[in-house]
Amino acid sequence: MTKATTNTAPQAPRSNSTISTVAAILRCFTVDEPECGVTEISEAVGLHKSSVSRTLRTLEAERMVSQNPETKRYRLSWGLLSIVGPLLSHLDLRSLAYPVMKDLVAHTRETVSLCVFDGVEAIVVEQVQGTEMIRHVTPIGTRYLSLEHATVRVFHAWRGGEVGLKTTGVREAQPEAAGWDREQYEKRLEDIRQGQVAVNNRDSNDDEIGIASPIFDHRGSIVGALLLAAPAFRTPNARLDSLCPAVREAAEKIGRSMGFTPENFS
Template sequence: MSDNDELDRQEARSANSVLHNGIRVLRSFSVDEPALGVTEIARRVDLHKSTVSRLLNQLEQLDLVLRDPESGRFRLGLGLIGIAGPLLANLDVRRVAYPSLERLTERTGETSALVVWSGHESVSVEQVPSPKLVKHTTPIGTRYTTAASSSVQVFLAELPEGRARELLERGLVRSERRDDVEVSAYLERLAAVRASGVAINAGETHVEEVGISAPVRDHRGHLVAALLLSAPSFRVSEQLRDQLAGVVRETAAEISTRLGAPGCGGDALPHP
């Protein structure tokens, strides 16, 4: 074996060791303890403080950790999101959302569904039906095309106002109100949806049905789906409707969090 071969082997072992230790440092952070000092990290990974300091400096340069200038403690950096982005983008939102749909139906006793946007209508892609005898269910693939539909409201609220107005005025989203005054009033309604983070259809498309929807976001904060809860009108008083709206919004935020949505509290949609 030549000296060069041995040198290559040593460099490879050194690189592997640095990579391994760097990952151990990153894994020392947790939800319960998101901020750590050098001494704490060194103790957890069983490395000398000087070694940990060098690793943290390198990780900080790569935006994988962030140092608080006041406390000197470290947190995980946003660069990790960039690394995980391709994985997060490939997560099947249906698979991720399904356990939450089951819990929502169990909690409320009503039908829950996940819908996506086709460009001018929302389409049901997953559903957990209510266990009750009287319930509202729709086949997978059902399309919602009316402006009053709660899921359609969620998606239109995300669009620039000009695009939402165009869809309404061209009839691509069906609405009985298409003059300027009525469209403007509907756009104000969408602004309220953005502010509250939830949309309600209280018997406007079908007098016997109440629909409540909230946005589901991915790791980029982009709207990728809407959560929909459907119930017979006779079971939903105005007070219960408000309570269900909070539960739907909370569940949508839970799904968004599992998809890696940044700072998702489920309270409001950002203005486009």
């Protein structure tokens, strides 16, 4: 038995350009909702159904989406791999992190994910499922936006790294959306920087605990975050005392494999 945990938020186009419209439509397809109809996409992105339909037909011709002949609903198609494939093939972080993630799963029996940041959202790019019968699952492609999530807190603590925070105008990414004022926000981020770990203790979901730690490269720049997700019923506060150091040490190990030397950045 598994329990999926995802976070998605379809957004309207960020400008009137065709590219922005296409991006908004593609963001409607999520792990939880892999198939979408024209009407629901139209409502999600705030565009007329005729505009959405024309764009989907063009994307279908480019093999980026496909239509279910029975339901007439659309889903993402394999043509997108020709675009994202080069990115994934050069994302050395995934190949370096994977064996460390497997070791952490073997040690904790909980699901471990690798996340990167696009300036607004933390995105799962690799994942190793836990070995317990009841476990949390964070599929590749899951996106986290709210500061209720541990990975988002980690990236905010280091201001988004080289990509920088680009959350202006994104309500869900603001501290107020998580119930924090600005003073609490800065204090929590400073605590994360000091302890090198962020804990989502039932903040996003009453059933879930999330522990995240930053991954740095040889320049000391944050390039990712390691996330361990566990059911709350199996994770009392006492267990956090052992899980947090385990996640932090695993993240540091990945960083060292990328040339990061903590002693030079302390």
